[in-house]
Amino acid sequence: MQTFYIIAFLSIVFSILVISAKNPVHSILYLILTFFTFTIHYILMNAQFLAIVNFIVYMGAILVLFLYTLMLINLNKESEPVKPFMVKVAAVFGGGILAVALVSSLKLLGTSAPVVLKDPNLGLVKNLGKVLFNEFLLPFEVSSVLLLSAMVGAVLLATKDKEPKATI
Amino acid sequence: MELTDIAIKFGLIVIIFGISLLVAMYSTYAERKIAAFFQDRVGPNRAGPFGILQPLADGAKMFLKEEIIPANATSFLFIVGPSLAILTACIGSAVIPWGQDLVIGDKVIPLQVTDINVGILYIFGVVSLGVYGVMIGGWASNNKYSLLGAIRAASQNISYEISMGLSIIALLLVTGTLSLGEIAKQQHGWHWNVLYQPVGFILFLVCSFAETNRTPFDLPECETELVGGYHTEYSSMKLGFYLFAEYINMFISSAVMATLYWGGYNYPGMDWVAAHVGPVAAPLIGTAIFFAKIFLFIFFFMWVRWTIPRFRYDQLMDLGWKTLIPLAIANIVVTGIVITFFN
Structure with a gap:
């Protein structure tokens, strides 16, 4: 339990740093640390497979692409979008209302009985x-075909046209 | 866990760590000697007999050089880069089975630090984390050549990770487990996985060249285009860490290839040997054979480096996306069909 609180605290600290960091590359690096704490959460919940997949896919692949894109685009002060003052006020107001709604709904709901998994080694x-290949076979197969077709599509888009257009 | 068990585990970790560093150190020497052999030269021969102390001399030089952090670099991340590179290179060895269980008296000592049931995926995680060392270092240097090297490393790593993962899936269909210890056990005697998965092995081999940034895939540090690539701005031991991490990665990926496809510590006639030399010596002979396989792979890495020229960048991407991935998917389909109809 103690480990959970330490890790949860770190997750929150790093995710706050993600949005407060001035430099976008730094904020991605904080995001990597946030995902790393999520991996530890999964391990604490005895979900080894999810932990390692989170580690490979999110930390190892998606965030590398994030970092890659950020390194390529020009992030200067001049190209930074500047919002008018009224929009900022509206954003703060809207965010505050959302926070109030969330807190009050949680308070009304009360703490429910903790869900106990039938099989802790799930x-x-x-x-x-x-479980995936018995109960959830169809959605699993459909999503995997979807991902494969996305990849094939990406490869197809990257292949050159058979007849290159005439260049002057 | 008893105190002696903890002490044994700790000893094993220290030994493996030491061996990794030692092998990496002497890989630099071997690389120079092998390069010299291929180019009909003598190679390093001044420090000690046959130049055997050359790695120590190089290490001392690296430590004593002046350390320079460029004025416009992000100094914290500039230090984090090489540290991360060497850290991720060193933690990969934790799941590799180095030999059969050693039985001394009534004590059973497993020659594997930890046999987690997602061992292969752990290796993949460590490999995918390895690119951050290069990326962070290249970006923090604040140098356009370094940045280009870092970006190349990132896209190359991501591209080849996909075909590496796909080539492993066919292997997993054959073995039915993700644990490296279990996979090594299944290949008892001569039942090596390479006999069942030759295409998968070739795919994995090509991808591991790309993942360790070795020639012909060393575009991130291509001297002819990018000065020194991602480590252009690095000096002294921080540069040493980057170079060292590459050699440790080479050692670990050789060990992984030997475990997954070439039988690990298994060899034909191991039962006969085990019956004749006793339960203590037999696992050690297996470990020696495992290391022989690893050294053969390291030699192969160097052989390729000094034989095949570097790819162009678009050729690298074409090979990864248009050749290796379709081939890996076809391999999965064929393996699946064969297993369904002939088992």
Whole structure:
């Protein structure tokens, strides 16, 4: 339990740093640390497979692409969008209302009884695979075909045209 | 866990760490000697007999050089870059099974630091984290050549990780487990996975060249275009860490390839040997054979480096996306069909 609170505290600190960092590259680096704390959360919940997949896919692939894109685009002070004052006031107001709504709904709801998993080892590869390929077979297959087709589409877009247009 | 168990684990970790560093150190020497052999030269031969102390001399030089942090660099991230590179290179060895269980008296000592049931995925995680060292270092240097090197490293790493993962899936269909210890055990005797997955092995080999930034895929540090690539601005031991991390990565990926495809510590006739030399010596012979396989792979890495010229960048991307990925997907489909109909 103690570990959970330390890690949860770190997650919140790093995610605040993500949005408060001045330099966009720094904020991505904080985001990487935030995802790392999520990985530890998964391990604490005995979900090894999810933990390692979160580690590979989010930390290892998606954030590398984020960083890659940020390094390529020009992030100068001049190109920074400047919002008018009234928009800022409206944003603060809207955010405040959202926070009040969230807090009050949580307070009304009260703490429910903690959900106890029937099988605490659900997160291990074997059990997760059995659940995915029995109960959730169709959605799993459909989403995997969707991802594969997206990848094939990307490769197809990158291939050159058979007949290159005439250049002057 | 008893105190002696903890002490044994700790000893094992220290030994593996030491061996990784030692192998990386002497890989630099071997690389220079092998390059010299291929180019009909002598190679380093001044420090000690046959130049055997050359790595120590190089290390001392690296430590004693002046350390320069460029004025416009982000100094904290400039230091984080090489540290991350060497850290991720060193933690990969934790899941590799170095040998069969060693039985001394009534004590069983597993020659593997930890056998987590997602061992292969752990290796992938460490590999994918490795690129951050290069990216952060290249960006923090505030130099356009470094930045270009870092960006090249990132896109190359991502592209080849996909075909690496796909080539592993076919292997997992054959083995049915993600644990490296279990995979090594299944290849008892001569049942090496390379006999069942030759295409998968070739894909994995090509991808591991790309992931370790070795020639012909060393575009991130291409001297002819980018001065020194991502480590242009680095000096002294920080540069040493980057170079060292590459050699440790080479050692670890050789070990992974030997474990996944070439039988790990297994060899034909191991049962006969085990019956004749006793339970203590047999696992050690297996470990020695495992290391022989690793050294053969390291030699292969160097052989390729001094034989094949570097790719152009668009050729690299074409190979990754248009050749390796379709080939890996076809390999998965064929493996799946064969397993369904013939098992």
